[in-house]
Amino acid sequence: MVEATAQSLTGNDFPPLKNDLILRAARGERTERAPVWVMRQAGRYLPEFRKVREKHAFFDICQTPALATEITLQPIRRYAGLLDAAIIFSDILVIPQAMGMIVEMPEGKGPTFPHPLADPEDLSRLKHPVNVDQELGYVFDAITMTRKELKGEVPLIGFCGSPWTLMAYMIQGGGSRGGFHSAKRWIFQYPTASKELLSRITTICVDFLIGQVRAGAQLVQVFDSWASELSPHDFQEFSLPYLCIIAHRVKSGLSEVGMEPVPMILFAKGANYALEELAITGGYDVLGLDWCIDPLVARHLVGDSVALQGNIDPDILYGGKEAIQREVKRMCASFRSNTTDGPKGWIANLGHGITPGVSTEDMGHFLSCVHKYSRQGDEVV
Numbered sequence: 001m002v003e004a005t006a007q008s009l010t011g012n013d014f015p016p017l018k019n020d021l022i023l024r025a026a027r028g029e030r031t032e033r034a035p036v037w038v039m040r041q042a043g044r045y046l047p048e049f050r051k052v053r054e055k056h057a058f059f060d061i062c063q064t065p066a067l068a069t070e071i072t073l074q075p076i077r078r079y080a081g082l083l084d085a086a087i088i089f090s091d092i093l094v095i096p097q098a099m100g101m102i103v104e105m106p107e108g109k110g111p112t113f114p115h116p117l118a119d120p121e122d123l124s125r126l127k128h129p130v131n132v133d134q135e136l137g138y139v140f141d142a143i144t145m146t147r148k149e150l151k152g153e154v155p156l157i158g159f160c161g162s163p164w165t166l167m168a169y170m171i172q173g174g175g176s177r178g179g180f181h182s183a184k185r186w187i188f189q190y191p192t193a194s195k196e197l198l199s200r201i202t203t204i205c206v207d208f209l210i211g212q213v214r215a216g217a218q219l220v221q222v223f224d225s226w227a228s229e230l231s232p233h234d235f236q237e238f239s240l241p242y243l244c245i246i247a248h249r250v251k252s253g254l255s256e257v258g259m260e261p262v263p264m265i266l267f268a269k270g271a272n273y274a275l276e277e278l279a280i281t282g283g284y285d286v287l288g289l290d291w292c293i294d295p296l297v298a299r300h301l302v303g304d305s306v307a308l309q310g311n312i313d314p315d316i317l318y319g320g321k322e323a324i325q326r327e328v329k330r331m332c333a334s335f336r337s338n339t340t341d342g343p344k345g346w347i348a349n350l351g352h353g354i355t356p357g358v359s360t361e362d363m364g365h366f367l368s369c370v371h372k373y374s375r376q377g378d379e380v381v
């Protein structure tokens with residue numbers, strides 16, 4: 001267990017960084033091998049996470065910097081030398097909580113909102129404006145503490161949910177299992193109120209990401225996990241403009257306080273139809289891919305303007321050692337455009353989060369295979 005407390009945090013005098021592979025790849029540079037991290041790498045597939053979870057409620061962990069730090073470090077310790085980034089332990093749903101909504105996490109059911117937004121009058125129930133330092137300062141404290149405890153081993157990623165994905169949760173009242181009818185009814189029946197809500201969330205995302213960087217995050221990722229629910233036209237109307245505002249305002253906001261921009265990653269799951277446009281106008285340095293697009297095709301669409309992240313099917317980790325090796329090899333060849341050169345502008349990851357049933361050994365095997373098959377000079381499939 002880490003010993004520091006939130007009270008002991010002082011300034012931003014962090015230990016020097018020893019591994020900058022992911023930062024170089026995010027800038028589009030050619031690297032000696034692909035940096036690798038995994039969405040949800042600190043989570044239920046780890047027995048050490050489940051042990052902490054037995055004693056603490058999910059959001060208590062998020063709100064207690066020493067616990068969030070401990071869990072963020074768990075995969076970094078277990079897979080020492082194999083992971084090239086840590087991601088702060090938190091959840092995308094801390095923003096709806098900051099807006100005054102109650103979010104519960106009943107065992108085995110996933111996030112639940114007991115009082116979702118039913119119609120536009122309900123917007124008046126939300127805090128507006130939101131004081132992000134006050135409501136989400138615990139995430140900033142957790143980031144500062146984690147950054148110190150990481151001792152420069154790997155960079156730390158901060159994150160938030162996208163306006164559309166968060167709006168969908170706030171109206172739907174729960175996870176993907178319930179469908180998306182209520183959330184989508186809003187965009188068709190109440191487009192003006194929907195845009196008002198999206199704008200409010202956008203402002204919070206901007207302040208939240210700037211705060212995370214000021215607290216010590218060295219990259220940030222925006223999760224638009226439910227982009228897949230929108231048609232290309234509706235993505236243009238109800239998600240893309242807000243994603244663009246976030247990227248541009250975070251960068252300008254950081255420069256206003258005299259800070260260097262950090263790489264920004266966008267994971268818009270299922271929005272592969274928008275990759276070309278996102279690369280041109282999005283303002284993100286890295287675009288995350290799900291497993292439904294071939295990396296060669298994605299690279300062709302985005303050109304050299306952005307780095308890419310991803311993208312094998314998370315269920316491959318259930319396929320056994322041989323399948324993992326085979327599929328990682330295939331992914332590496334495709335991201336490396338079938339050359340023996342080192343990868344250029346590629347961060348290896350799954351195409352979405354690791355799921356709770358994966359064995360810790362198979363996760364380790366995935367990471368080792370990326371190290372082996374993404375290396376410069378290595379054979380291609």
Ligand SMILES: O=C(O)CCc1c2[nH]c(c1CC(=O)O)Cc1[nH]c(c(CC(=O)O)c1CCC(=O)O)Cc1[nH]c(c(CC(=O)O)c1CCC(=O)O)Cc1[nH]c(c(CCC(=O)O)c1CC(=O)O)C2
Pocket residue numbers: 038039040041042043044045053058087088089090091092093105108109110111159174175176177223225353356
């Ligand atoms: O599938 C659903 O409908 C609800 C998903 C869900 C959320 N929080 C949740 C759950 C329950 C669950 O995972 O079973 C609740 C949640 N969030 C988290 C965990 C830990 C774990 O997955 O085992 C859990 C499970 C909690 C538990 O029961 O112990 C932590 C979390 N959520 C998230 C992150 C960031 C990341 O992915 O790396 C991270 C932290 C980083 C890390 O674990 O290393 C992000 C998150 N949370 C969430 C989403 C939306 C995804 C979706 O709706 O499909 C997303 C974004 C995404 O994964 O695309 C919402």
